[in-house]
Amino acid sequence: MVATAGALVVKMVIAAFAGMGAATICHPLDVVRVQMQTGGAAYNNALDCANQIVKRDGVKKGLYAGISAAYLRQWLYGSCRIGIYAFLLENAQTKNVEAGLDKNQIAFTAKLLMGMTSGGIGSFIGTPSELALVRMSNDSKQPENQRRNYKNVGDCVTRIAKEEGFTKLWTGGRVTVLRAMVLSACALGFTSEIKLRLTTTGLFGENGQLYQGIPLLFIATMVSSFIANIASNPFDVVKSRIQNQKADKDGNLPYKSMTHALMKILSEEGILKWWAGFVPAFLKLAPYTIISLILAEKITMAVTGKAAL
Numbered sequence: 403m404v405a406t407a408g409a410l411v412v413k414m415v416i417a418a419f420a421g422m423g424a425a426t427i428c429h430p431l432d433v434v435r436v437q438m439q440t441g442g443a444a445y446n447n448a449l450d451c452a453n454q455i456v457k458r459d460g461v462k463k464g465l466y467a468g469i470s471a472a473y474l475r476q477w478l479y480g481s482c483r484i485g486i487y488a489f490l491l492e493n494a495q496t497k498n499v500e501a502g503l504d505k506n507q508i509a510f511t512a513k514l515l516m517g518m519t520s521g522g523i524g525s526f527i528g529t530p531s532e533l534a535l536v537r538m539s540n541d542s543k544q545p546e547n548q549r550r551n552y553k554n555v556g557d558c559v560t561r562i563a564k565e566e567g568f569t570k571l572w573t574g575g576r577v578t579v580l581r582a583m584v585l586s587a588c589a590l591g592f593t594s595e596i597k598l599r600l601t602t603t604g605l606f607g608e609n610g611q612l613y614q615g616i617p618l619l620f621i622a623t624m625v626s627s628f629i630a631n632i633a634s635n636p637f638d639v640v641k642s643r644i645q646n647q648k649a650d651k652d653g654n655l656p657y658k659s660m661t662h663a664l665m666k667i668l669s670e671e672g673i674l675k676w677w678a679g680f681v682p683a684f685l686k687l688a689p690y691t692i693i694s695l696i697l698a699e700k701i702t703m704a705v706t707g708k709a710a711l
Contacts, residue, residue: 409492409706414485416705420697421480424690425472430465431686432472436539438679439642444543448682459542468538470555471531479528483582484698486520487590488710506598513591521586525579530571532578534558536645574644577660581637588630589623589691594711596622619696619711627688635683636676640664 434451445451455464494512495505525532534555541549552558562570600618601610610618640663647656657663667675695711702710 410485410489412705413488413702413710414481416701416710417484417488417694417698418477418481420484420694420701421476422473423697424694425469425476425480427693428686428690429469429472430461431682431689432535433465433467433539435638435679435682435686436536436642436646437543438682439639440536440540440543440646448679448685451682455542464542467542468535468555471534471538471558474555475528475531475535478531479524479582480694482524482527483520483586484590484694484710486523487516487586488698488702490516490520491594491711492708510591510595513594514587517587517590518583520590521582521584522579524586525582526572526575529575529578530559530562531555532641533562533571533573533645536642537562540642540646574641574660577637577641577644577663580660581634581641584637585630585634585687588633589626589687590711592626592629593619593622593691593695596625597711615699616696619699620692623692623695624688627691628684630691631680631684631687632677635678635680636664638683639667639676639678642679643667 430452433455434448437455438445438448438451445454452465458464459467491508491513494508494516498505498507534552537550538552538555538558541552544550550558550561552561559571597610597618600606600622606612606615606618612618637660640657640660643663644657644660649655657666664676699710702708
């Protein structure tokens with residue numbers, strides 16, 4: 403029997419809590435990533451960036467700047483990305499069983515498409531929180547007279563809508579959605595596929611449940627995170643630049659579109675700049691993916707008795 407809308411809601415709530423747990427641990431790496439992508443020349447490397455942030459603003463106001471936006475992002479974006487993917491995957495498995503097939507007989511391309519769909523939907527809904535996260539994470543780097551000094555995510559979203567217009571909450575929306583589609587397709591699709599293939603090796607116990615399946619999930623999510631980071635980092639750099647840009651005194655913006663930003667960065671800074679902040683992005687994405695997907699898997703198993711991925 404195909405899963406109901408109620409099952410989708412349950413999966414999305416589980417995904418949101420799993421994402422919040424991961425965000426609490428990984429948020430400082432996100433702050434470092436954003437600051438390196440929007441002004442990496444000021445820092446020698448990720449460690450230097452973190453040290454400068456702590457010296458300038460401390461741990462709470464510096465490395466955890468924008469944590470409220472990160473939590474909101476999990477309820478808007480994370481809940482959809484993992485929740486909808488798990489829902490679509492379960493539906494596909496159920497249809498296979500009803501047709502008398504192996505439930506895992508799902509094409510890898512179908513899993514990638516599921517990831518793209520869930521990531522795209524979640525990203526569009528969550529773009530305002532993504533914008534707030536970038537703005538708040540990067541604010542401490544600005545000269546004091548240029549800081550926006552947002553009090554919290556609510557103040558940030560409200561001020562953007564009031565001062566810049568409601569539609570500005572979706573600034574960089576196109577590149578944000580494209581990035582999320584690429585990242586989610588790789589992170590979720592590859593995780594499911596690698597998990598399935600490693601299960602058959604016998605290296606992780608019967609049905610991959612050695613130590614409750616955590617080693618299996620760890621390897622699958624680690625590899626998928628690396629692949630996802632390579633594919634999505636150029637979109638991530640452009641997204642951070644566009645969402646953080648300010649108009650000059652004549653009202654002109656540095657970047658007119660996603661394509662313009664990609665080409666301008668390429669011509670002025672070189673192709674390697676597309677992967678600026680790769681190390682902190684991967685160091686954030688890998689543990690975030692590992693923690694959030696393991697939590698989602700274990701909570702889903704406890705609540706529904708079924709796997710999430």
